[in-house]
Amino acid sequence: MTDASITAEPPLRAAPPGPAPGRGPSRYRAGALFLLPAFVLLGVWLLYPTVYTIVRSFFGPSGYLGGWVGIDNYKTLFTTSSLVTAIKNSAIWVAVVPAFVTAIGLIFAVLIERIRWSVAFKTIIFLPMAISAFATGVTWRIMYQQDPSQGAINALGRTVSDAVTAPGVLPSAVPSTGLLQSQGGGLILKTPLHPGGVALLGLTGIAPADLPTGSKQAVKPATKPGDIVGTVWRDFKPGGGKPGVVEQGELGIPGVTVELHDASGNVVQSTKTDGPGTFDFTRVPAGTYQAGIGAATFAKPFGGYSWLGPSLITPSLLIAYIWIWAGFSMVVIAAGLAAMPRDVLEAARTDGASEWQVFRRVTVPLLAPVLSVVFITMIINVLKVFDIVLALAPESAQANSSTIALAMWRTAFSGSFDFGTGSAIAVFLFLLVIPVLALNIRRFRREA
């Protein structure tokens, strides 16, 4: 604020004879100075490697000595099935993640304006960003385990599922002999029975600890005229024993519902087994019958979804990734909201617009630059996804979950150490993002 500049030129002159204060070469000089450190860093660490990589992609795996291979590496890129899968997966990531992350961040940013504990909420949502991607992968891998007694998510699923359909008493049991066959989810003894007969229903595949309480030494009941009796028991003793024969050391299974089917297959009686596993169908009219155990007894408990299996692995990864980055989106958008001029909003409200209209017609358009920053950053981050796939996906699902950046790292830094193809993949990645950039550039030019 020197006196000289005040007396120099009146501020409104259109084309001053000499450079106006702050315009012209002195401003250019300032510009150059301000940009110099950035350009040095960018030139050496980003520009030079990019050129190096583009050139390198036209050479073979062992470097310049390996010789020029032209577009061979690019051909490999599109013909190797593992790389094509990686491209497909990356497309899914790009289509899903940026949109979700931006939307969730926007919703959170708007909602937390209304609560007093917004700092606590922001910290909680942002917390995953503080954890390394590797540790996040390990954490979610543990949560996604299929076994409901180990994986938190399937444990929740089991609680819900078991509340709806209770699991059977013997989910893993199988018949011990071929006489007992499966029918409609349950088991049926094929040998025809008449009143005074005995039905032996031997089962294996049950651990002694899983037997219902009250289990005793199995007993083959004596025949009763007019009744059909029998036993349901764990037909196994150490060493195997004789299947189909009730032996010493084999335990009966109490609490199993046994059904008596008549000749046409209808269930005419049902009863429960006692401690030694015996049951008794009383006063059975003459005829041919079959005994069986209903499907409900064998209902398997919720087995858990294969979150880490080949088909669900990508959605599982997407969820974990959104969990990490929603915080970033929320914080940036909240900063944008904070910087928004309040008077415009107030004016809209005074004009009688509802909250939703204010949001849609005023807030979102004003936030557009911030939203686009988040969206574009996420697209680029998603194309670089690496640590979390490495840590979360088990080796068996790595091929199905592979992304472009991971495929590139694998090709160049492990396995065949092929820098030629690796460079080609990197160049492909670069080419993919250009349309996105073009969009943003167009918006930018429109603004200016």
Added chain:
Amino acid sequence: MATVAETVRLPAPHERTSAKILRALGKTPIQILLAVIAVLWLVPTIGLFVTSIVPQSATSTAGWWKIFAHPSLATFSNYSALFHNAGLTGALKTTAYIAVGNTLLVVVVGALAGYAFAWLEFPGRDWLFIGVVALLVVPLQMALIPTFRLYNILGIGGTVLSVILFHAAFGLPFAIFLLRNFFVGIPKDILESARIDGASEIRIFLRLILPLGLPAIASLAIFQFLWTWNDLIVSLTFGVTPITVWIFSQMREFSSSVDVVSTASFLSLVVPLAVFFAFQRYFVQGLLAGSVK
């Protein structure tokens, strides 16, 4: 005039009351919804913590939530084992140098460049900006080999400085992108009047732009700090050992390493979280400073 406007616009007050009622009703469901979301969001982190305070034999075959039924299982033996490990403190120090160093560099260089692209004029400015933003897509994996070769020629391979420069360079495109977009939003008249008053660009930068852009700068600093605090691959390649590389090197070849990974990871998140807390207040200050023009 206000009274005239209000008497003319009869429906408006009516809407405003209904809107107010809606807003009042709307508050509690939102509170509950956000509370539920917050709790669910915390579950994985709680899982990580529980895994670190329970001996391995307990978590290897049962879900970690069992601890709530058997609180006596909790032990800090994993943590004490970690503290007795000589490499840990060195690794933490290295992490701090890298994270703080490169964040400072990015913020300073990025803000200078962001301002230049926003408010300084020079030929080809817009195309240069597009070029800089285009560099956002360069995957850092690909720069590892050429940079590594370069470092060994310069003789700075394996030093903390080498990693700082690498991270700073890769953080710049986003920094310049973010800051330039924020600076553009600063009202033109403020800058014009300062220039007319004869202030030099550097003065405008220090006295006007930095204070006004504080929310954005704070956000940028947090992200850059976090990203580099938790980076693994860059330090691994350049032979430097911050906490992430240290954890990685402690993983046993043929045994489970969950006790080391979960414990060290949980320890490691304390610092970034503290940083976030500290910078949180800047947001509020920035808000207040920005609204009073």
Added chain:
Amino acid sequence: MRTDRKLAIRVVAGVALVAALAAVVAVFAGASQAGAKTPANTRVSGSVNFWGIWSANEQTAFQKVIAGFNKKYPNVTVNYTSKGNNMPTELATAIAAGNPPDVADVAQPGLVKQLVQQHDLKPITYAKTIISKNFAPAWVKLGVVNKKLYALLYKASNKSTLWYNVHSFKQAGIKAPKTWSQLTKGAKTIKSSGTPAYSLCGASGWTLTDLFENIYLRTFGPGKYNKLSAHKIKWTDKSVTKALKEMKQVIGNSSNLYGGRNGALQTGYPQCVDFVYSTPPKAAMVIEADFVANEILQATTAKPKKDFNVVPFPAITKGADAGAIETSGDEIITFRNTPAIQAFMKYLATPGAAEIWARLGGFGTGNLHVPASVYPDSITRATEAPLTKAKAAVFDMSDEQPAAFGSTAGQGEWGLFQKFLQNPSAIKSIQQQLEAAAKAAYK
């Protein structure tokens, strides 16, 4: 006054002289005391930068070995850095930068071959005599590439073992299997008793290749095994079909695998071990190498002999050597040649160097002069002693392949055997894919 001072000076000088003499005597006495045991070599000096994959407790054990080395060579400093499982990548980047370590420990002989072909390694011919003195010819050969000796197999694992839960076997009433038919029959009995027989680590492809390799070894013997390993037999060969059919007997029945086929594919090593020793056990046995013991002791509460026990991999065909062992381990390679490095390499070949670690457990070696008595317990003895006694030792086949085929996640052998676990009936198709991948890697 002057005379007092002169006297004082004389006294001080005298004391100093005596002290110096005493110090000299002490040094010599100390040196000769040490010399009474083994003469410490103080002429060799320098430093050795050692990159290893051992971390945590294994690193502590190796530090003790280094201490043992320093007793003999006090002027050589060995700096150990753990690189964990990332060793191949770390080495590749360091070599590319022209700055590799002095000595490294590498688990894949295929990688060693690659490094020799790239002219990165220095031969260790100076250690040939001492290595030949301490190791059987088959073991020495494992470190030879292109007729020169480049590597010492210092730490070895016995991969032909089978671990089981004692209580599950008792409950099923079966004895630990000695033959393949005993294994498959016993597995059916175990299933009837209510526990799945096998805990497979399908997510870790190398465990599946280990199972295949042990089956092939026990069916066709070391000669044919080595031919397949050198790709002199194709993967489409009838012998491979037979071995895969035998493997199907284990992996074919999804209900006899803990977690079923899907669960097995998602479970990695070492989690599959934990499942066998949980309460109640989720499966009765896990078929993997001797290092399973480390995991059991660290992550479960199972006690040796009471809860867990081990048997050698069962015999399959009478003709094949039932005592042959598949081994894998750490090969020590050098990138430079200095007197300090030579001293260290020669030391590692001595039985003393192996015994220091063997005493601590979790270590096996092919060194003929390491007595079985140094191992700390009977189970370790049972798994490690055979390493020196086995008439034939072959190396882990997948480790001997080029890395792209034999040891890369999701592709080559690892990926294809996971595919095989997913669909055990597609034997012909898997064979064709294996051969195609091998051909591509070997070109």
